[in-house]
Amino acid sequence: MNAPFKIEADQSKRMLIGGEWHNSVRGKTFTTLNPATEEVIAEVAEGDASDIEAAVQAARGALTRGAWPAMTGAQRGRILYRLAAILRERSEEVVALESLDGGKPLAATRRMDLPAAIDCLEYYAGWADKITGEVVPARRDAITYVQRVPVGVVGVIVPWNFALMNAVWKIAPALACGCTIVLKPAELTPLSALWLGAAALEAGLPPGVLNIVPGYGTQAGAALVSHPGIDKISFTGSPRTGQFIMRAAAENITKIGLELGGKSASVVFADANLDSAVRQTGSGAFFNAGQVCSAATRVVVDRKVHDEFVEKLAARANALRIGDPRETDVNLGPVISSTQMQRVLDYIAIGKGEGAQAVAGGARLGGRGYFVQPTVFAGVKGGMRVAQEEIFGPVVSVLAFDDEDEAVSLANGTAYSLAAAAWTKDIDRAHRMIERLRAGTVWVNTYGPTDARLPWGGMGGQSGIGRDLGRSALDNYTEQKAVWIQRGG
Ligand code: NAD
Numbered sequence: 092m093n094a095p096f097k098i099e100a101d102q103s104k105r106m107l108i109g110g111e112w113h114n115s116v117r118g119k120t121f122t123t124l125n126p127a128t129e130e131v132i133a134e135v136a137e138g139d140a141s142d143i144e145a146a147v148q149a150a151r152g153a154l155t156r157g158a159w160p161a162m163t164g165a166q167r168g169r170i171l172y173r174l175a176a177i178l179r180e181r182s183e184e185v186v187a188l189e190s191l192d193g194g195k196p197l198a199a200t201r202r203m204d205l206p207a208a209i210d211c212l213e214y215y216a217g218w219a220d221k222i223t224g225e226v227v228p229a230r231r232d233a234i235t236y237v238q239r240v241p242v243g244v245v246g247v248i249v250p251w252n253f254a255l256m257n258a259v260w261k262i263a264p265a266l267a268c269g270c271t272i273v274l275k276p277a278e279l280t281p282l283s284a285l286w287l288g289a290a291a292l293e294a295g296l297p298p299g300v301l302n303i304v305p306g307y308g309t310q311a312g313a314a315l316v317s318h319p320g321i322d323k324i325s326f327t328g329s330p331r332t333g334q335f336i337m338r339a340a341a342e343n344i345t346k347i348g349l350e351l352g353g354k355s356a357s358v359v360f361a362d363a364n365l366d367s368a369v370r371q372t373g374s375g376a377f378f379n380a381g382q383v384c385s386a387a388t389r390v391v392v393d394r395k396v397h398d399e400f401v402e403k404l405a406a407r408a409n410a411l412r413i414g415d416p417r418e419t420d421v422n423l424g425p426v427i428s429s430t431q432m433q434r435v436l437d438y439i440a441i442g443k444g445e446g447a448q449a450v451a452g453g454a455r456l457g458g459r460g461y462f463v464q465p466t467v468f469a470g471v472k473g474g475m476r477v478a479q480e481e482i483f484g485p486v487v488s489v490l491a492f493d494d495e496d497e498a499v500s501l502a503n504g505t506a507y508s509l510a511a512a513a514w515t516k517d518i519d520r521a522h523r524m525i526e527r528l529r530a531g532t533v534w535v536n537t538y539g540p541t542d543a544r545l546p547w548g549g550m551g552g553q554s555g556i557g558r559d560l561g562r563s564a565l566d567n568y569t570e571q572k573a574v575w576i577q578r579g580g
Contacts, residue, residue: 104135104136106303107285108145109299113145122134137305144314147315159269174291185290186205189204189205211259215264222267222565235573235576237573241270244321245272246275247274248324252427254276260543279427280427321343328351350559354388354506355385355386359400360520364514367514372512372538377423377465381486390404392490404451405451423485446475450467473501503527
């Protein structure tokens, strides 16, 4: 192992159940790899249905007995603030771990994932004592009001592309609301979640409130979503797994929230600041080697500036520095696994077969580590598979349009609805695009920012159901309870 630090603490390889670190019930383990070198980083305990059973029981116990349900919102908030402070104090530790496991450049993890996780924890820490009900004077003969109560035991399943941040997006509001949690991190990136579990205990989270069971989706994940003791499943991942979860959740009529895929468009009009559009759309396409749900995978460009845009975007792609995520000045790391690399290379072959022209990239880079060249396809038509399907790699398709209606129809013409951007200096057109683009987030003259205060999620279809973040995420983790108190009863 050639990590810049050692993963020695025992807990980094075990599962967290009821506030204690355990081996899996069956003693199984799995390995997690460094995608830049293909070397093993660590052996991690592999959970299955029996470990999920223990974790759900621990979470149920912590929800109903002991310190957690006895706490006020202010006390829960203080724990979340302490957890945020630990992330800040020991940021280099968790940044190194996340970058090593997920292949995201250290600098990008430091700049983006970690501050976003800390901000999210602090944002919901602030909410914890402001989750209030409402007095609704329904009858003269009764006092009637509505309480907000924790939804219960939440099953959280997250992917590998923002392992820590995606977990925090769900854990922070769920804890603020007083829920307890069983978290199953992605099998490709279990380490930062286990680190977070240790930090949460250190922050004073009572035992059993946050349980973490690493393992495979088809084993631990499937057991979690079909467990009758789970009140809500909060999932981020692929549409295919989302469908599976919906079906499994139907069995027990478990509530679900699904943050799924994307095929987001960046629409560039001729009056836009072209250099800015190229720069930010390029970052939107290639950040984290394109493994971002809201990646700018389709650039829809006014034909008047199309050739200039393509030339500049290709130059930008060619100038990106690709390499080991631990090196400074690296823009792009590897994709997460050999399977993912093969999938991306297959899509590149599909694009070429469909008649798109690879004006930058188009191949694997080197023979060790899962590196793929940043690839720009020009001459893409709306119906091509590379314009329709989520590739989840550093591949961007450029499509030309002649008028605004065509731009909207190309931008909206997929099964996804997560995010979209419009680039124009014309304020009327910007407002029209905000209205016409079917997406949970619309950016104007920028690409990609998210914030804990703003809701994040798709408008439906393959992008999923519900929203993470923002004030409305508190609704994800609370139930309403209507109360009647009879006067003179
Ligand atoms: P994935 O669906 O393969 O895996 C996600 C998680 O689901 C993992 O923890 C996995 O172990 C688990 N899982 C897999 N099969 C399961 C099953 N049968 N039952 C229960 N759990 C199961 O997704 P991925 O490839 O890891 O992530 C990429 C996908 O995530 C992309 O589609 C991307 O767009 C999406 N994503 C969406 C958002 C968003 O906010 N909308 C954010 C990040 C990623």
